[in-house]
Amino acid sequence: MARPNEEVEALLQEYADLVTITGGDAYKARAYEKAARAIGGHHADVSRLDLKGLLDIPNVGKSIAEKVLEYLRTGRLAMVEEARAVIPAGVRELITIPMLGPKKALLLYEELHISSVDELLDAIHDEKLRDLKGFGAKTEENILHGIALMQQAGDRILLNAAMDVAEQIVADLSGVDGCERCTYAGSLRRMRETIGDVDILVAAARSGPLMEAITELPITAEVIAHGEKKTSIRTTKGLQVDLRVLPADAWGAGLLYFTGSKAHNIRVREIAVRHKYKLSEYGLFHAKSGKKIVSETEEEVYARLGLPWIPPALREDRGEIAAGLRDELPELIQEGDIRGDLHTHTDLTDGVATLQDMVTAAAERGYAYYAVTDHAPNLFMQRMTDAKILAQRKRVRELDGKHRRMHLLHGTELNIGPDGEVDWPDDFLAGFDLCVASVHSHFNQTRDELTRRLLRACENPHVSIIGHPTTRLIGKRRGIDADFDAVFEACARTNTALEINAHPERLDLCDEDILRARRYGVKFAVNTDAHSVTHLPYMRFGVGTAQRGWLTKDDVINTWPLQKLRRFLRKGRSG
DNA sequence: GCCGTTTTCGGCCCGACTGTTTTCAGTCG
Numbered sequence: 001m002a003r004p005n006e007e008v009e010a011l012l013q014e015y016a017d018l019v020t021i022t023g024g025d026a027y028k029a030r031a032y033e034k035a036a037r038a039i040g041g042h043h044a045d046v047s048r049l050d051l052k053g054l055l056d057i058p059n060v061g062k063s064i065a066e067k068v069l070e071y072l073r074t075g076r077l078a079m080v081e082e083a084r085a086v087i088p089a090g091v092r093e094l095i096t097i098p099m100l101g102p103k104k105a106l107l108l109y110e111e112l113h114i115s116s117v118d119e120l121l122d123a124i125h126d127e128k129l130r131d132l133k134g135f136g137a138k139t140e141e142n143i144l145h146g147i148a149l150m151q152q153a154g155d156r157i158l159l160n161a162a163m164d165v166a167e168q169i170v171a172d173l174s175g176v177d178g179c180e181r182c183t184y185a186g187s188l189r190r191m192r193e194t195i196g197d198v199d200i201l202v203a204a205a206r207s208g209p210l211m212e213a214i215t216e217l218p219i220t221a222e223v224i225a226h227g228e229k230k231t232s233i234r235t236t237k238g239l240q241v242d243l244r245v246l247p248a249d250a251w252g253a254g255l256l257y258f259t260g261s262k263a264h265n266i267r268v269r270e271i272a273v274r275h276k277y278k279l280s281e282y283g284l285f286h287a288k289s290g291k292k293i294v295s296e297t298e299e300e301v302y303a304r305l306g307l308p309w310i311p312p313a314l315r316e317d318r319g320e321i322a323a324g325l326r327d328e329l330p331e332l333i334q335e336g337d338i339r340g341d342l343h344t345h346t347d348l349t350d351g352v353a354t355l356q357d358m359v360t361a362a363a364e365r366g367y368a369y370y371a372v373t374d375h376a377p378n379l380f381m382q383r384m385t386d387a388k389i390l391a392q393r394k395r396v397r398e399l400d401g402k403h404r405r406m407h408l409l410h411g412t413e414l415n416i417g418p419d420g421e422v423d424w425p426d427d428f429l430a431g432f433d434l435c436v437a438s439v440h441s442h443f444n445q446t447r448d449e450l451t452r453r454l455l456r457a458c459e460n461p462h463v464s465i466i467g468h469p470t471t472r473l474i475g476k477r478r479g480i481d482a483d484f485d486a487v488f489e490a491c492a493r494t495n496t497a498l499e500i501n502a503h504p505e506r507l508d509l510c511d512e513d514i515l516r517a518r519r520y521g522v523k524f525a526v527n528t529d530a531h532s533v534t535h536l537p538y539m540r541f542g543v544g545t546a547q548r549g550w551l552t553k554d555d556v557i558n559t560w561p562l563q564k565l566r567r568f569l570r571k572g573r574s575g
Numbered sequence: 576g577c578c579g580t581t582t583t584c585g586g587c588c589c590g591a592c593t594g595t596t597t598t599c600a601g602t603c604g
Binding site for chain 2: 383
């Protein structure tokens, strides 16, 4: 089950969308949106809060608090159900297509009765959109492109969503009688950025009770296949989960096999064949006699093939086997190596938590340091001013060292403008402990313009980190088309770190870009870009992505001791 | 629908781009 906060967030967001689509009061819709975000990002479990507790959440007033209580009490919200009766769910789906907003979606529904992406594709194909007011050839093209982008991610879902499901199922099955071991495998264990289906592995002597148990979980909507060795279900949200049960002595071989990737497995099996062995999910065997050699742990299987244990994040057939055979696998960065988060927001701009709450939550994660980097004035909608950021700095200085002796850095996330310029003049920038700089608009400039823009940001002596460098949003927006080799070279030359943004919608840079960038000797910063306390744990996905990029802790500046980090942030400037 | 204290009513995220217009609506960040 999703966290109650997320269920409520989704419900309030849905209501906000429905109000918007039906042309209701825009401010009311925004109020619901703000409340949804605040609840989703609230640290306490809403299902344990009373009316007063709910009212303490910013942007939640009496009306919404009562609606939340109604939902928690009855599992339903009459208001939302009434709205759903007017606007089918498929119309909401339409506004997730880039370029299609509430107005156009409503028009499509009212004029052409379109209420799903498939119906929209049919209508475009039949040229039915041409006659609609406000729709032209270019709009059609943009919609098609948007749909293609969505379908490119296909049925795959974001890493964090899959992880939530997997961890819940692992927890549930671990409690079943006879379950000796239980974990998730597959692309999730390899920390791929999107997940097609979830693979769960269990070690047990008797599979029956576990196969039974998974079909009876509240999250299970449909049983696709139900056998002795394997059961497949579909969750209420449409995610397929495969459960495999193995004898405990085959655990290692099974884990290796079901973690993949397919390409990695093929390579490993080739090596087995060369040794006159045979490798399957049940173990490593002598090819001739069929006698089992090892199967209990992954380490044993790899070792018999002359390989060290290969971390799952590397198992993509990108040279990890060859490196393993030479005993030259990198000592990958671990989440525990991270000493601090260098890109985070508060409610001074578009975050939903106060400075105090963010700092407290960060300290609880055991960080040695933590940077607050709210948006700067050029992102006009954030309404940042010199006075506001300076007042924040004063607060940051007051809180410095007050929570588990965690050091606070006062920074900002600058906006890289169309010409590569940033928000404040040099002397003002000099007052920050660090500046992240990111592209937030003008994504469609030419390749040359985009490249020049990023290079100029790197050359800025006050910019220490380029935030979400490609600006892609998984399944929603392609990254910008810049010459990233030139950018990587410039980063290495100017001592500017590249961010690995840990937010599951971004994971930017992605693994492949990291692999390219590291060859230039670039340093990286794994940051969450947290806009609420619930985003701080996304760090694990950033670290997973860094691992997929073969990074060690030396490559990542926020594993460094504070003094060394501070030297890096100065980029060779004095003072 | 939420918020605040120079407001308990009247504000609420502003600017730019795009594609469709014939002077601007819709969408996005």
